[in-house]
Amino acid sequence: MENKTTSSNFIKNIINEDLKSGEYNEIVTRFPPEPNGYLHIGHAKSIVLNFDLADEYNGKTNLRFDDTNPLKEDQEFVDSIKEDVKWLGYEWENLCFASNYFDEMYDRAVLLIKKGLAYVEDLSVDEIREYRGTLKEPGKESPSRSRSVEENLDLFERMKNGEFKNGEKVLRAKIDMASPNINMRDPVIYRISHANHHNTGDKWCIYPMYAYAHPLEDAIEGVTHSICTLEFEDQRPLYNWVVEHSEVEAKPKQIEFARLNLTNTVMSKRKLKQLIDENYVDGWDDPRMPTISGLRRRGFTPEAIRAFCREIGVAKSYSTVDVQMLEHFVREDLKLKSPRTMAVLKPLKVVITNYPEGQVEMLDAEINPENPEMGTRQIPFSREIYIEQEDFMENPPKKYFRLFPGNEVRLKHAYFIKCEDVIKDEEGNVIELHCTYDPETKSGTGFTGRKVKGTIHWVEATNAKSAEFRLYDSLIVENEEEESESFLDHVNPNSLEIVNGFVEPNMDEAKAQDKYQFFRHGYFNVDPKETTAEKLVFNRIVSLKSSFKL
Template sequence: MYKYNNFYKKNFIFKIIENDIKNKKYRLIRTRFPPEPNGYLHIGHIKSICLNFTIAKFYKGKFFLRIDDTNPSTENIKYIEYIKKDLIWLGFKWDENIKYTSNYFNLMYEYAIELINKNLAYVDELDIENIRNYRGTLSIPGKNSPYRNRSIKDNLELFENMRLGKFSEGSLSLRAKIDMQSKIIVMRDPVLYRIKFQKHHQTNKKWFIYPTYDFSHCISDSIEGITHSLCTLEFQDNKVLYNWILNNISIKNHPKQYEFSKLNIEYGITSKRNINILIKNKIVSGWDDPRLLTISGLRRKGYTSSSLKNFCYSIGVTKQNNIIEMSFLESCIKSELNKSAPRTMAILRPLKIIIDNFPFKKKIKLLIPNHPNNKNMGYKNIYFTKEIYIDILDFSEIEKENYKRLILGFKVKLRYSFVIKAKKIIKDKNNNIICIHCIYYKDSLGIKINKKKEIKGIIHWISCLYSEPANFYLYDNLFIKKNINYDDNILKFLNKKSLLIYKGFIEKNLLKNNKNKHFQFEREGYFYFDKKYSNKNKIVFNRILSLKKNDK
């Protein structure tokens, strides 16, 4: 059950739409999600999708998926496939066929010509660097390009030759003629078209010029009949240009743009530019690395689609920028897995225990619950044998204060099993512990430690004979800085311990006996079977989050 209630009641955009419907401004509400195919979707996109999809669904309108494919230099058709895959996995179904901005290139070209004929656009010969220099800053006004006052006839001829590919890439551009003195920098003669000779994944080699985001976005919204164009706050100034373009071309629909706060999560990044830096420097394994906040990365880590949607619905939609705590995201998956994930014992850092007074060929079958609080999840058998594994962190040669684990000369209870006592340590020539010799107490099965004060505590274990090897990937925050800014040198703030890998053991046939691939490894955390990196010779589990003291 998704947390819709607060989403509807407190969402200022819903209130705007309610008012529009009350005033009969629109017959049919239309929203869209317009990603660029230049990388994988991330958690911030989920917030946008939730908003646009839920609005359309709530008001029985339409929700479109539009691929904003105006820059063939950075785009790839594989990203389109992943965008579709992510939306389907999240459970969002778009109306009609997928739409592409490139479907409207012919119309956009005609609207550009219309602006030239109105003396509202001109062909500029300044390169990118000089355009930037002429634009000025927040405190310094811009200055006109020396090519700003070309005749309409010359501009039409040059623009046509740009379309025909007669000029080199970057040599010319089409700019809107607005106001180089404007206090809003985006209104200082923004670029509308640029020359690119790259092959386009939809239009092949038909075009040598491509519209910019600012020019294409509002026109695409209008063509599709979008009623409410929703975007994040960094596009607030662009709204003036959005309206200027629509007001100065002969297009019927004039959607309204509304801005909401971007989703920022502490210790994480969503910038595609920064993610590319991490991939290029081999800091992460790819766009689906579980340390990233991409949808694919979160899915590989073990997050469910429902937990991610609940997270986005819970944080709501406002105009105030803030940073969400990572623990809040984790709480959404934790509350779900705490009810659904089977409990099992796994050993991440194995230390062999030999039970001296237990026969070598003997085994004792123990019936234990799959979940201590949910009997409907049933029971399973585990086996107590002469040789078992415990975690090396659960053993100490000397007694320590408040150390409630196995200590040489003391007793400890094995979870669901017997009490054992450590008698002897076997080490190699480098003084590394090889194994611990213990004895077990036959009459201790089911004993409660609060009745036997000499028992230090309870630890988890696994039979050597009934186990199989597994790799455990323990993920932590990728950065040591809470709030990573877009222009930060992200490599400076890397957490060198964001991934720790352990080779240990799980119960034999654990995956074979469970359809569910989420598990709570007792006292270790919630883990997810990583199908991508596993094979017949290697089992990999990714830790989603560790356990707190009150988790059971």
């Protein structure tokens, strides 16, 4: 049974104290993505954290879309996010949208104006930035700051009614232009944007800023613990200010944790979109992408991702996790559930000259030796087979135990064969091997005669099914980068290799998202996008082994 209980951490300690003190009676968390891109593995950490915490405390988790910026949001992203959360194995209590609360957010802004805590600003974006000051120098007050409540109410309503152009005016909270926290220096809480919204259409031409909308969303939904990443720590005073002065009934608490950083991995939706826009990858679901849809298409399992997220835990300080740790959990999950089979990725034909022409025999093999309950499969064997090109060398070095002239190897699940002759084309390239087999050495018959040091895999040639194999390497070759240089300089030009080979004929039954362990090559997934009835496409999920130690 899957262990869903998260280990002790500082967030659980806070929740335990809040429950003990009676501050909250039920735990409510939320996962609040912006629908401006596809989710990635970093979001998976937040999903697992929020849903697992609520589950452990018999609470609930809302899926909420922070859709306050219509210029970057799209229904496609909403749909993909819902699919990703469900695929990871979670069901939300309520499906929410920030846009559902726009009326209440507007009313709360009017309340702030009436309390003298918000004002309409005439300064441009650049002027607001100039007036804000620096980390070392306080800001200075805008001329608009002294406007009367009546004038601000009138201007804000006219903003809502569409009387002003984009950028002509904004609504700012009136807090403290001398605050040491620059986020508290009269932040903008509403801006004008004459844009169609995916949920509200053309009803609004003013939209709340995230820092204002987010605490109100939490309060409206009764969220108790608003868990976000460390970059929002400096905005917590503003979060608390909005909750306090907007006079909402619920009092959510913001808690920050360190986001996930993975080696050789871009963890920014903006950068991931750039990779797509500049054709480095084929889309959000490209198997090289760290998006959940990309990982799913490549063949990662939700069980492995959940186990990985639980193992890395949560902390208050930044750290970088080796991507091999994620791959480790994929291997651990697949090793007992994936059928074992053979595939030849770069084929070399072998003719077994002393095997009867036209004869095909069926050999028995376990589907998964580590899981005997999966039963056995049958493999055809005949006079002609394919082996890997790398399993033959005409002039091998010492300690090369695979096939070479005069040497004998074992065919996995079959017989010993000996290389007798090498057939070449006019350019001198090896195109075929002629071998003999020893019928007394059939695997599974208890043969105890001579030994051979090498075992190679193979596929029977006359019934083999052709397939395309996509072999992946890290999309980003370095994680560290100087601020002055583009991360695109670190894109690996060899992140994808496509080869054409063969699989066992029983692969006729393979369907999209089926996973297999190919002997010596690793774990592979049937690509759900490119595979057709005429063409099998396999994505390599991970290799068989890694130097990583948990």
